[in-house]
Amino acid sequence: MPFGYLVLIFLASFLIDFDHYTNAVIKNKHLSLKKAFDYHKKKREEELMDISKGIRKKGDFHLFHTIEFHAAIGILGLIWSGFFYIFIGMLFHSLLDVSSLLFTGVFHRREYFFFNYARKKLRRN
Numbered sequence: 756m757p758f759g760y761l762v763l764i765f766l767a768s769f770l771i772d773f774d775h776y777t778n779a780v781i782k783n784k785h786l787s788l789k790k791a792f793d794y795h796k797k798k799r800e801e802e803l804m805d806i807s808k809g810i811r812k813k814g815d816f817h818l819f820h821t822i823e824f825h826a827a828i829g830i831l832g833l834i835w836s837g838f839f840y841i842f843i844g845m846l847f848h849s850l851l852d853v854s855s856l857l858f859t860g861v862f863h864r865r866e867y868f869f870f871n872y873a874r875k876k877l878r879r880n
């Protein structure tokens with residue numbers, strides 16, 4: 756396997772979390788990485804509080820972590836093989852995410868399907 760493909764797998768395995776940062780930037784209206792970390796720390800505390808009260812609600816929506824986004828990148832892999840290796844990195848990341856969510860008892864917090872999110876969003880507006 757060419758070295759470039761390994762680099763793509765490596766980069767995709769953590770750059771997929773860029774959607775966490777963009778969520779924080781949108782909520783904070785600021786590009787600061789420190790503020791983004793603070794935002795997520797606060798969200799984690801709210802999440803733990805909700806769970807202790809038995810409240811099971813979804814967290815922020817993460818586009819790059821949806822099944823549809825994974826599928827789109829996988830399909831683009833048929834056009835350019837680089838996307839296939841990006842898909843592998845994303846899949847590796849997502850499998851670790853899902854196992855972490857399961858083991859920490861917060862599997863319900865994430866929306867895994869873009870179309871579910873879009874449908875709920877349209878209903879609310």
Ligand SMILES: [Zn+2]
Nearest residue numbers: 771772820852
């Ligand atoms: Zn993630």
